[in-house]
Amino acid sequence: MMGVRVHRRDGERVRRLLAELGLLDTGRKIRREGEFLIFPVKGPIEGFEIVETEFEPAERRAHSYREVVEVPEELKPLLPSSFDVIGDIAIIELPEGLMEYGKAIGEAILKVHRHIRAVFAKGGKVSGEYRVRELVHLAGEERTETLHRENGIRLRLDVSRVYFSPRLATERMRIFRKSRPGEVVFDMFAGVGPYSILLAKKAELVFACDINPWAVRYLEENVRLNRTNNVVPILGDVRKVAGRVEADRVVMNLPKFADRFLREAMLSVRNGGIVHYYGFGPEEDLFSEHEGKIKAVAGELGFGVEILERRKVRPYAPRQFNIAVDFRVLK
Numbered sequence: 001m002m003g004v005r006v007h008r009r010d011g012e013r014v015r016r017l018l019a020e021l022g023l024l025d026t027g028r029k030i031r032r033e034g035e036f037l038i039f040p041v042k043g044p045i046e047g048f049e050i051v052e053t054e055f056e057p058a059e060r061r062a063h064s065y066r067e068v069v070e071v072p073e074e075l076k077p078l079l080p081s082s083f084d085v086i087g088d089i090a091i092i093e094l095p096e097g098l099m100e101y102g103k104a105i106g107e108a109i110l111k112v113h114r115h116i117r118a119v120f121a122k123g124g125k126v127s128g129e130y131r132v133r134e135l136v137h138l139a140g141e142e143r144t145e146t147l148h149r150e151n152g153i154r155l156r157l158d159v160s161r162v163y164f165s166p167r168l169a170t171e172r173m174r175i176f177r178k179s180r181p182g183e184v185v186f187d188m189f190a191g192v193g194p195y196s197i198l199l200a201k202k203a204e205l206v207f208a209c210d211i212n213p214w215a216v217r218y219l220e221e222n223v224r225l226n227r228t229n230n231v232v233p234i235l236g237d238v239r240k241v242a243g244r245v246e247a248d249r250v251v252m253n254l255p256k257f258a259d260r261f262l263r264e265a266m267l268s269v270r271n272g273g274i275v276h277y278y279g280f281g282p283e284e285d286l287f288s289e290h291e292g293k294i295k296a297v298a299g300e301l302g303f304g305v306e307i308l309e310r311r312k313v314r315p316y317a318p319r320q321f322n323i324a325v326d327f328r329v330l331k
Contacts, residue, residue, distance in 0.1 A: 001020065001028070001040060001041070001052065001053065001054060001055055002041055002044065002047060002050060002051075002052060003026075003031065003038040003039060003040055003050070003051050003052070003053050004038065004039045004041050004048045004050060004051075004076040005033075005036055005037070005038045005043060005048070005049045005050075005053065006036065006037055006039070006048065006049070007035060007037075007319050008035050008036060008037055008273060009034075011037045013258045014037075014039065014048070015039060017216075018039055018041060018045070018142050019032055019052045019287060019291055021045070022042075022206065023041045023045055024040070024041060024042075024045060025040035025041055025042050025055075026056035026058060027040075027058055027109065028040035028055065028056065028057060028058055029055055029056045029057070029058050030056060030314050031053060032164075032315070034213070036239065038053055038055075039050060039060075040055045043212065043292045052176070052272070054078075055255070055305075057125075057256065062309045063109070063110075063112070064081075064112065064239070065079075065105065065109045065112045065113070066079045066081075066108075066158025066259060067110060067112075067306070068108050068111055069104055069105055069108035070101075070104050070108075071098065071101045071104060071105070073085065074175075075097060075098060075101070078095050078097060078098055079098065079105070080092055080093060080094065081189070083109070084158055084165070084166055084167065085113075085116065085149040085166060086145030086146055086148050086157070086164060086166050087149075087157075088115060088116055088117040088118065088146055088147075089116070089117070089118045089119075089120065089144070089146045089159055090106075090109050090113070090116045090118070090119045090120070090121070091120050091121070091122060091135065091159065092106075092109070092119065092121055092138075093119050094122075094124045095120070099121065099136075099231055102121055102136065102138040103133075103138055103139055104278055105119075105120075105139075106121075106137060106138030106140065106159075107138075107139045108120035109137055109139070112138050116140070117140050117141050118137070118139075118140040118141040118143060118144075118146075119137075119139045119140050120134075120135040120136060120137055120138060120159070121135070121136040121138055121146075122134075122135065122175070135159065135160050137318040140285055142280065143276070143289075144158050144159050144160040144161070145158045145159075146158075146159065146293075149164065149170060150166065150169040150178070150196050151172060151173050151195070152198075153197050153198055153222075153226050154222070154225050154226060155191070155192050155193065155194060155197070155218075155222050155225075155236070156218055156222060156225060157192045157218045158214065158218070161202075161212075161214040162191055162192055162212060162214050162215045162218060163191055163212075163215075164191060165193060167207075167253065167314055168194070168313070168314075169194075171311075171313050171314075172194055172198055173198070174197055175195065175251065175276055176197065176198050176199055176201070176202070176296050178274075178279055178326075179202050179249060180202065180248075181202045181203075182202075182250050183199075183202065183203045183247075183248040184202060184203065184204055184205045184206075184207075184245075184246065184247045184248050184249075184267075185199050185203045185205070185206040185207070185247055185248070185249045185251065186206075186207045186209075186245045186247035186249070186250045186251070186268050186269070187199070187202075187206060187207065187208045187209065187251045187253075188209055188238045188242075188250060188252050188253075188254070188261060188265065188268075189210060189238065189252065189253050189254040190208035190209055190210045190215070190216075190219060190233075191210055191212075191215045191219070191253075192215055192218040192219050192222055192235075193208055193218075193223065193231065194220045195220040195251050195253060196228075196231050197209035197222055197223065197226050197228050197231060199249075199251075200226075200228035200230050200231045201228070201246045203230060205232065206228075206230060206232065206323050207232050207234060207241070207245050207247065208231050208232065208233050208234060209229075209234040209235075209236065209238045209241050210234075210235065211231075211236060211237055211238070213219060213235055214305070216233050216234075216235040217230075219233045220233050221267045236331060238261060239261075239264055240259075241264075241268075242263075242264030242265070242267050242268045243267040243268060244266070245268045246268065246269075246270055247269055247273060248271075248273045249273060249274050249275075249276070250265045250267070250268055250269045250274070250275045251276045252265055252271065252275060252276060252277045252278055253278050254275075254278065255278040255316075255322055256280065257324075258277055258279055259277055259279065259290065259293045261312075262277070262293060262294060262297040263297050263300075263301065265276070265277070265301055266297060266298060266301055266329050270331075271328055271329070271330065271331040272328060272329070272330065273328070274308065274326060274327070274328055274329075275326070275327055275329060276324060276326050277288050277290065277294065277324065277325045277326070277327065278313070278321055278322065278323070278324050278325075279322075279325070280316055280320055280321070280322060280323065281321055281323045282319070282320060283319040283321065284317060284319075285321065286312060286321060286323050287310050287323060287325060288327055291307060291325060294307075294325065294327060298329070303329055303331050304329075304330035304331075305327045305328065305330065306327060306328040306330065307325065307326075307327050308326040308327055309324075309325070310323070310325055310326075311323065311324040311325075311326075
């Protein structure tokens, strides 16, 4: 078979070139001979040393854990098609009928996804004052602390002690792109700081509040990790902070209960400032109930509101969606 022979130091550059030209034979393994590499190619190419040699077939790598997991055939349709990855930890939601095969599922995930070091199953719904859930260890390392990267920032956290959703990375970047340099931001339910630390890249000052002491502990560490010294971590009930902060932009990432804190959000935003509100809504009418509450609270305070954007963020449950409403407060 035909191959291209190059020095190992040029290997990655040549591999990319052959792939871009559509000449690299990905069905065959690259050969190594001392300081040289021989790439299997589909046809002749000028400018390189061409050799005739034998190549071993390349091993096909599975793209999904479902291709390699060992569970009864009748249960395979129940296998989730996706799972959350936070740093090097995978968290999967398994139907009750699959929990007894949790170890096999966890090991399959580790086999296919080499960067994952630990796999857990969701043991229940997000609950309690700190919005955390029970996790069941399935495979890999028995640790729950990790370092997560998204949107150019690093976040250290413990998935068993704080609430964090990697599925909101796109939404967090949307808010960042809407923000303006020099703003004062109030992140009412900051967690470990995914909104706060990202927005701090533009903001003059970010007040980041959370009632979970573990979340604030990691938030403080993440401030140091990202060198965002313009983030002010606040441990406590946001009701006691509201009104003492005067912000240009308020983030209300507490979709289950955000409507209970609308008064606090509006008292904390300047005239003409913007509030990013999150909630859950049924597919048939995503926004009406939330907008009604927003306008009612504004009316009680003697304020006006201007709805700027409505957005379906992500599916939450059957026929239920996590939604966002951005609005301006007029005092």
